[in-house]
Amino acid sequence: MDPLLELLQQNSNLSISDLSRLLGLPIAEIEQRIAEYEKNGVILAYQAVIDPEKLDADAVTAFIEVSIRPERGGGFDRLAQRIARFEEVKTCWLMSGGYDLAIMLEGRNLREIAHFVSEKLSTVEGVLSTATRFRLKTYKQNGVLLSQPLNGERLPITP
Amino acid sequence: MNPSDVSRFIAQQVATIPKSGIRDFFEVVQSMKDVISLGIGEPDYVTPWKIREAAIFALEKGRTGYTSNLGLPRLRQSIASYLARRFDLQYAPDKEVLVTVGVSEALDLALRAIVNPGDEIIYHEPSYVSYSPSIILAGGKPISVQTRAEHAFSLRAADLKAKITPRTKALVLSFPTNPTGGVLSPDELRAIAEVCTQNDLLVLSDEIYCELTYDGGQHLSLAGLPGMRDRTILLSGCSKSFAMTGFRLGYACAPNPIIEAMMKIHQYAIMCASIMSQEAAIEAFDNCAREVESMRSDYEQRRNFVVSRLNEIGLPCRSPKGTFYVFPDIRPTGLNSRDFCLGLLREHRVAVVPGSAFGESGEGFVRCCFATSLTKLREAMNRIEAYVAGISGLAGTDRRPNSSESHLAPTE
Numbered sequence: 001m002d003p004l005l006e007l008l009q010q011n012s013n014l015s016i017s018d019l020s021r022l023l024g025l026p027i028a029e030i031e032q033r034i035a036e037y038e039k040n041g042v043i044l045a046y047q048a049v050i051d052p053e054k055l056d057a058d059a060v061t062a063f064i065e066v067s068i069r070p071e072r073g074g075g076f077d078r079l080a081q082r083i084a085r086f087e088e089v090k091t092c093w094l095m096s097g098g099y100d101l102a103i104m105l106e107g108r109n110l111r112e113i114a115h116f117v118s119e120k121l122s123t124v125e126g127v128l129s130t131a132t133r134f135r136l137k138t139y140k141q142n143g144v145l146l147s148q149p150l151n152g153e154r155l156p157i158t159p
Numbered sequence: 160m161n162p163s164d165v166s167r168f169i170a171q172q173v174a175t176i177p178k179s180g181i182r183d184f185f186e187v188v189q190s191m192k193d194v195i196s197l198g199i200g201e202p203d204y205v206t207p208w209k210i211r212e213a214a215i216f217a218l219e220k221g222r223t224g225y226t227s228n229l230g231l232p233r234l235r236q237s238i239a240s241y242l243a244r245r246f247d248l249q250y251a252p253d254k255e256v257l258v259t260v261g262v263s264e265a266l267d268l269a270l271r272a273i274v275n276p277g278d279e280i281i282y283h284e285p286s287y288v289s290y291s292p293s294i295i296l297a298g299g300k301p302i303s304v305q306t307r308a309e310h311a312f313s314l315r316a317a318d319l320k321a322k323i324t325p326r327t328k329a330l331v332l333s334f335p336t337n338p339t340g341g342v343l344s345p346d347e348l349r350a351i352a353e354v355c356t357q358n359d360l361l362v363l364s365d366e367i368y369c370e371l372t373y374d375g376g377q378h379l380s381l382a383g384l385p386g387m388r389d390r391t392i393l394l395s396g397c398s399k400s401f402a403m404t405g406f407r408l409g410y411a412c413a414p415n416p417i418i419e420a421m422m423k424i425h426q427y428a429i430m431c432a433s434i435m436s437q438e439a440a441i442e443a444f445d446n447c448a449r450e451v452e453s454m455r456s457d458y459e460q461r462r463n464f465v466v467s468r469l470n471e472i473g474l475p476c477r478s479p480k481g482t483f484y485v486f487p488d489i490r491p492t493g494l495n496s497r498d499f500c501l502g503l504l505r506e507h508r509v510a511v512v513p514g515s516a517f518g519e520s521g522e523g524f525v526r527c528c529f530a531t532s533l534t535k536l537r538e539a540m541n542r543i544e545a546y547v548a549g550i551s552g553l554a555g556t557d558r559r560p561n562s563s564e565s566h567l568a569p570t571e
Contacts, residue, residue: 003456018533021467022460156510157185157198159288159337 004033005042010143012046049142052106059106061135062113066101066121067128076100079126088116099131110134176292180516184500188510195539197527198510200337202402202483204530207450210401210439217438224434228426229418230258230410231437237444238410246369246380248393250412257418257425258432258440262367262396262409263289264425266331269363269392269411270297272420273329281322282331283314284518285339285486287365290331291518302327305520308488311477312341316350323358330355332381333365335372338517338526339486340479342372345379352384362391367409370400370451372481373459382412389414392421399483400451401443406436458483461529461536468540469527472547483530486514490523492550500525506549507542 003023007014016034020027037043052059068079076094080101084092091104103121107113117132138146161167166174181198188194205211229235235252242248250256259265266289274280274297282290284303294301304322306312319330332351334343343351355362362381369378382391396409409432411421431437462479469476469487476487489499496513503509514521529536 003460007460014533018464018537021464022533024463024467154199154201154203155185156188156194156196157181157512158200159179159181 002033004030005037008034008043008046049144051138051141051146053138056108058109060108060110060113062105062107062117063133063135064101064103064105064117064121065099065131065133066103067099067130068101069126069128070100071126079124083121083124083127086116086120088112099129172295176295179288181288181512184510184512184516187501187504191504191508194504194508194510195531195535195542196510197529197531197536197539198512199528199530200484201404202399202454202530203532204402204454206401206403206406206439207443207447209446209450210403210443213442214406214435214439217435222434222438226258226431226434226437228422228431229256230432231434231441234258234437234441234444237441238412241444242380242393242412246378246383248380248383248388248412250393251415254415255412255418257411257421258437259396259409259411259425260429260432261398261407262365262394264429265394265396265409265411265421266290266363266365267293267297268421268424269394269413269417270294270299271424272417273361274299275328277326278328279324279326280329280331281319281327281360283319283333283336285312285336285514285521285524286517287333287337288517290333294331299328300326303518303520306336306339306341307520308477308486308524311480312336312339312486313343313347314351316347316354319351320354320358323354323360327358327360329361329363331363331365333367335368335378335479335481337368337482338484338512338514338521339524340477340482340484342376342480343379348379348381349384352381352387355390356386360390362387364391364393366393366395367399368482369395371455371458371483373455373462374478374480376480378481392417397440397443401440401447402454403436403439403443406433406439408432408436408440458530461531461533464533465527465529465536465540469543472540472544473551474543474547483528485527485529486521486524487527488523489514489525492547494550496522496525502550503543503546507546509539509542509546 007019007022016027016030019030068076070076071078080092080094083089088105088107089103090106093102094100095102105113117130121127122130235256238256239250239252242250270293276298278299279302280294280299281302281304283306291301302322304318306314364381366380372378382388382393392411392413394411397403397406465485466476466478473491474487474489476485479485489496492499496515500511500513512526514524514526
């Protein structure tokens with residue numbers, strides 16, 4: 001992967017000036033390449049990685065396996081896109097294997113998720129079945145470990 | 160002699176060895192709070208999890224005993240395969256590889272195995288702090304040869320030649336070099352090999368930074384040059400390449416008679432390296448190429464950042480082609496390296512190491528380690544910028560820090 005993208009994927013908060021120094025490239029080139037990545041959709045968005053449990057202890061994340069009926073002409077796409085449009089749905093993938101769509105859902109509480117599954121998701125024409133599983137605890141989020149090791153014993157000066 | 164003076168028991172040879180210039184500086188740093196330290200000589204990464212996991216698994220399996228004096232056969236095999244794969248070197252794992260407690264032990268063993276009293280051992284300066292004392296402790300006479308900023312701190316064959324006498328037995332070569340980041344081009348390395356062959360010198364080649372080279376440069380091992388294998392002791396280890404400093408795992412590779420001689424000392428003084436570290440090192444050598452490359456490319460980016468900032472600040476700094484150190488020239492400030500470092504530490508709480516700690520020829524430079532987070536590097540560079548700007552404002556006045564005011568006595 002382009003080192004520029006790797007850097008941004010780790011920390012999209014880096015300034016253009018930092019990126020320019022780190023990569024040894026002129027500022028204008030960095031700006032141009034980022035603009036291109038944004039334009040052609042390689043970079044979709046810049047987001048903060050948030051620890052959901054610290055933010056709201058009641059927040060619920062659900063992982064739902066969904067089986068749907070493919071349609072002539074469109075396969076899974078039309079139905080999948082329809083489901084993905086719901087704001088509660090954070091991630092929506094078409095999967096190989098025993099079911100079709102894997103959906104990550106975020107809600108403020110259990111009732112919100114239950115309501116979404118029974119009222120919105122299951123009632124979509126073409127959804128055949130759902131299996132909902134809940135997150136119990138987060139250990140790693142988007143590549144970030146939630147329990148950082150203590151690293152306070154590093155000597156300040158070594159040869 | 161005062162009978163109450165316990166130091167009368169200390170061997171003369173040890174008593175006369177100067178204390179490391181880094182040591183007392185370290186004590187000042189430790190007494191201060193909120194210091195950003197660029198004085199560290201180790202990776203800021205925790206050892207890759209794969210490797211730590213292998214050490215844990217070794218403990219779980221009950222692998223807690225002594226190993227063969229030479230090291231676990233399986234590890235020596237891994238080291239030999241790694242050296243063949245990465246650097247095209249061929250060593251027989253059963254008799255030409257010795258596993259040691261860090262490269263420090265390997266260096267000490269090598270020196271003790273080859274030095275007769277009064278033998279001259281040449282090493283290049285500025286250099287890692289232990290070469291000269293280790294040569295003295297082995298009964299040899301250290302002879303330093305300077306490397307210079309204008310040569311990007313590479314060792315010139317002619318400079319080496321000028322130091323050779325009939326008593327010269329060996330050369331300690333360490334490229335890429337701590338603290339300068341200097342490397343040798345293939346031609347420069349060949350020229351040095353030629354001088355060593357002509358003068359029948361043995362070479363102790365400390366290649367601990369072999370994995371940390373930049374700008375597409377690939378480390379070339381001295382032992383791989385034609386005719387050099389039989390006059391080279393290759394010294395290296397896991398600390399820098401795999402971020403395993405605390406595992407204390409190094410190795411030496413050399414023709415069998417030399418390994419046998421080193422092994423004699425090792426078996427009586429150390430017995431063997433810790434088995435947990437040895438088990439972890441197998442994983443490192445066998446399966447961690449990806450982790451090594453990922454750390455290396457991160458270092459390269461941080462090097463770019465630091466070099467760009469230092470030059471902007473007005474401290475001329477070459478872009479080093481190896482290690483994780485930059486060695487900027489602080490002479491434009493008019494200060495010597497010790498005063499520069501003390502002032503920076505006291506006034507702006509950034510620790511860097513005076514170049515003079517690495518030998519006389521390091522004077523006028525300081526060592527900054529860029530193996531630390533970008534956030535810290537950014538802040539450290541801002542502080543150095545403020546410090547240098549302040550000094551320039553004072554230039555020409557009599558308010559410049561004076562070394563006699565320093566509460567640190569010079570160590571040399």
